[in-house]
Amino acid sequence: MADTLATAGHAGSGHGPADKSKRDFLVMLPLAGAVVGAGAIAWPLIDSMNPSSDVLALASTEVDLTPISEGSGITVMWRGKPIFVRYRTAKEIKEAEDVKLSELIEPQADSARVKPGHAQWIVLIGICTHLGCIPLGNKPTDPRGEWGGWFCPCHGSQYDTSGRVRHGPAPLNLYLPPYAFLNDKRIKIG
Amino acid sequence: MAAGLFKSEVKNPVLRWVDTRLPLITMMQKEYGSFPTPRNFNYFWNFGALATVTLMIMIMTGVFLAMNYTPNANMAFSSVQHIMRDVNYGWLIRYVHMNGASMFFIVVYIHIFRGLYYGSYKFPRELLWMLGVVILLLMMATAFMGYVLPWGQMSFWGATVITNLFSAIPVVGQSIVQWLWGGFSVGNPTLNRFFSLHYLLPFLIVGVVFLHVVALHITGSNNPLGIDVKGPQDTLPFHPYYTVKDSVGLCVFLLIWAAFVFFMPNLLGDTINSIPANPLQTPADVVPEWYFLPFYAILRSVPNKVLGVALMFASIGVLFVLPWLDTSPVRSCRFRPIYRILVPLLVVDLFALGYVGAHHPQGFVVLLGRVATAWYFLHFLVFTPLVGWFETPLPLPESIAKPIVRKPHSGGGPIPGGAVAKPMENA
Ligand code: HEM
Ligand code: FES
Numbered sequence: 358m359a360d361t362l363a364t365a366g367h368a369g370s371g372h373g374p375a376d377k378s379k380r381d382f383l384v385m386l387p388l389a390g391a392v393v394g395a396g397a398i399a400w401p402l403i404d405s406m407n408p409s410s411d412v413l414a415l416a417s418t419e420v421d422l423t424p425i426s427e428g429s430g431i432t433v434m435w436r437g438k439p440i441f442v443r444y445r446t447a448k449e450i451k452e453a454e455d456v457k458l459s460e461l462i463e464p465q466a467d468s469a470r471v472k473p474g475h476a477q478w479i480v481l482i483g484i485c486t487h488l489g490c491i492p493l494g495n496k497p498t499d500p501r502g503e504w505g506g507w508f509c510p511c512h513g514s515q516y517d518t519s520g521r522v523r524h525g526p527a528p529l530n531l532y533l534p535p536y537a538f539l540n541d542k543r544i545k546i547g
Numbered sequence: 548m549a550a551g552l553f554k555s556e557v558k559n560p561v562l563r564w565v566d567t568r569l570p571l572i573t574m575m576q577k578e579y580g581s582f583p584t585p586r587n588f589n590y591f592w593n594f595g596a597l598a599t600v601t602l603m604i605m606i607m608t609g610v611f612l613a614m615n616y617t618p619n620a621n622m623a624f625s626s627v628q629h630i631m632r633d634v635n636y637g638w639l640i641r642y643v644h645m646n647g648a649s650m651f652f653i654v655v656y657i658h659i660f661r662g663l664y665y666g667s668y669k670f671p672r673e674l675l676w677m678l679g680v681v682i683l684l685l686m687m688a689t690a691f692m693g694y695v696l697p698w699g700q701m702s703f704w705g706a707t708v709i710t711n712l713f714s715a716i717p718v719v720g721q722s723i724v725q726w727l728w729g730g731f732s733v734g735n736p737t738l739n740r741f742f743s744l745h746y747l748l749p750f751l752i753v754g755v756v757f758l759h760v761v762a763l764h765i766t767g768s769n770n771p772l773g774i775d776v777k778g779p780q781d782t783l784p785f786h787p788y789y790t791v792k793d794s795v796g797l798c799v800f801l802l803i804w805a806a807f808v809f810f811m812p813n814l815l816g817d818t819i820n821s822i823p824a825n826p827l828q829t830p831a832d833v834v835p836e837w838y839f840l841p842f843y844a845i846l847r848s849v850p851n852k853v854l855g856v857a858l859m860f861a862s863i864g865v866l867f868v869l870p871w872l873d874t875s876p877v878r879s880c881r882f883r884p885i886y887r888i889l890v891p892l893l894v895v896d897l898f899a900l901g902y903v904g905a906h907h908p909q910g911f912v913v914l915l916g917r918v919a920t921a922w923y924f925l926h927f928l929v930f931t932p933l934v935g936w937f938e939t940p941l942p943l944p945e946s947i948a949k950p951i952v953r954k955p956h957s958g959g960g961p962i963p964g965g966a967v968a969k970p971m972e973n974a
Contacts, residue, residue, distance in 0.1 A: 403726075406726055406727075406729055406740065407725070407726050407729065408725055408728075408729055408730050408731065408736075409729065409736070412729070412730045412731070412736070432827060434826075434827070436731050437730060437731050437732045437734055437826065438731055438732055439826070439827055484732075487711075487852055488707070488708040488709075488711040488712065488714075488852075489707045489708060489710075489711035489714075489732075490704065490707065490708065490829040490833060491827065491828065491829040492829075493829075509829075510829060510830075510831050510832065510833075511704075511708060511829065511833045512847050512908060513908050513909065525850035525851060525852070526847070526849070526850050526851060526852050526855060527852065528851070528852045528853070
């Protein structure tokens with residue numbers, strides 16, 4: 358086989374170049390088939406590692422806001438993630454609204470991060486956008502960083518009272534979960 | 548001699564019967580008995596053998612731990628307590644395994660330092676070296692996933708931080724992280740797959756170590772002089788000379804390991820990991836095990852996520868290309884007046900990075916971290932290529948057996964090629 362392959366295409370051997378390309382094709386075809394087959398076998402294995410249906414099943418959580426006192430926040434669980442719900446003081450709201458967008462790492466207005474008419478409530482996914490630690494700052498006694506929001510103990514990222522990142526290494530603002538106000542004192546997350 | 552049988556020199560008829568069909572005895576005799584080995588090894592050449600023994604002990608203790616461990620987020624922590632308190636000698640098996648990971652890294656780090664100092668990564672051992680770096684990466688993955696299994700606070704948050712490194716990958720990062728977790732955060736699916744992989748990877752390491760040793764036996768070992776073996780007068784048979792030398796080192800090494808196991812089993816661990824994992828509370832300091840600290844420091848010293856992660860991976864990546872970064876034809880630092888200072892300085896730099904990795908990133912620590920990170924990359928990417936160009940190596944000895952240096956013909960440069968020397972050793 359090797360001999361034939363080596364001589365194929367030589368003028369004197371009696372096989373023309375067309376013969377060689379036919380052979381190449383005959384090699385490539387099963388090769389391509391094998392690659393597709395390997396992929397077809399690999400995909401179920403790879404996909405089995407993705408979140409399973411029970412994990413995906415979207416659970417929602419209702420939160421009663423009455424026990425939260427002004428200036429502090431609580432942490433609730435939703436989809437295995439911590440959610441911060443914080444009751445902001447008038448001063449904190451003003452600070453969050455007055456900051457120039459050009460000063461922000463990921464510019465976003467405070468009004469885009471709260472529900473209209475509920476500016477005192479900020480609801481965030483409490484996971485640092487750097488490497489996933491839970492920032493401190495819900496309790497007024499926690500370290501809250503220079504901007505009075507949250508401070509991540511892992512690598513020192515700082516967030517303001519709107520949950521926007523003000524000091525790296527975190528690259529993004531804290532994410533907002535989907536939620537809605539059921540009434541003034543109750544929200545539903547998810 | 549019948550056709551199809553191996554021509555064995557084994558005398559014992561039973562062993563001979565086997566050896567003619569499967570020449571294992573001949574192979575062992577050739578590779579580990581009479582194998583010609585440079586006669587001038589120092590104790591740095593113990594560490595490959597020490598690493599091999601450590602790997603075997605880790606696999607053995609690991610298999611027995613797995614008989615009593617439960618990889619479930621609700622039971623993992625208590626199953627480890629069960630091993631420590633109820634299982635006969637469970638405490639011993641666990642402490643040997645736990646401290647064994649640290650011993651493994653100490654041994655391999657010294658092994659790598661040996662390679663750096665004596666130029667073992669250079670022609671013709673480049674592939675041997677790269678296989679070593681692959682082993683290092685596999686070891687890191689194995690140790691990281693093993694540390695998650697007891698499901699303490701540091702297990703959980705270490706896993707969270709490290710898996711999140713992959714979220715730095717543009718566009719697909721978040722999907723990759725969820726794929727790694729099997730959920731929206733580190734949880735039971737994560738623990739299950741980490742257990743499965745922690746069991747698998749050491750056997751892959753065994754496979755790569757096998758290739759590493761095959762490659763070693765093609766090129767032969769380097770030696771403290773860094774010059775090639777010229778003939779039988781330069782070598783000794785591996786057995787009994789180096790089996791004995793390795794055994795001496797092994798006894799000392801096992802004593803040190805035992806001292807940790809019996810007298811200070813928790814010294815190298817983090818006490819926070821005796822608190823069960825709590826997904827709602829990040830500990831005040833998330834610190835990895837000591838052997839990851841320098842890399843963690845590199846990650847943290849850049850205030851940009853993607854760049855920090857990229858640099859951390861690059862810090863291992865530079866090791867892969869080191870054989871091509873070093874422009875000096877002389878292997879051993881013994882004959883390299885400048886590089887022999889730079890290599891120990893790199894060790895100091897790594898200790899500095901280790902200190903930075905263990906402390907809160909503020910003030911002086913941040914500055915030290917940045918300087919040390921810069922030095923690390925300067926060492927490999929700038930100093931190593933440059934020094935190779937302008938450094939004047941000391942004259943190399945003629946051979947291992949005759950470490951006497953002939954007077955250079957003129958100046959202080961290396962001796963020109965003599966009748967026996969090949970170009971490699973004195974260019
Ligand atoms: C599980 C980890 C490892 C094991 C079991 C192992 C095993 C060995 C053994 C048995 C030898 C021969 C004895 C000796 O020269 O000391 C050796 C040589 C060598 N190893 Fe490793 N090794 C490991 C990791 C590494 C790593 C991480 C590197 C480099 C990044 C490396 C680089 C080398 C080189 C360059 C040699 C040839 C050195 C010479 O002859 O001077 N090894 N290894
Ligand atoms: S995880 Fe928050 S700063 Fe790194």
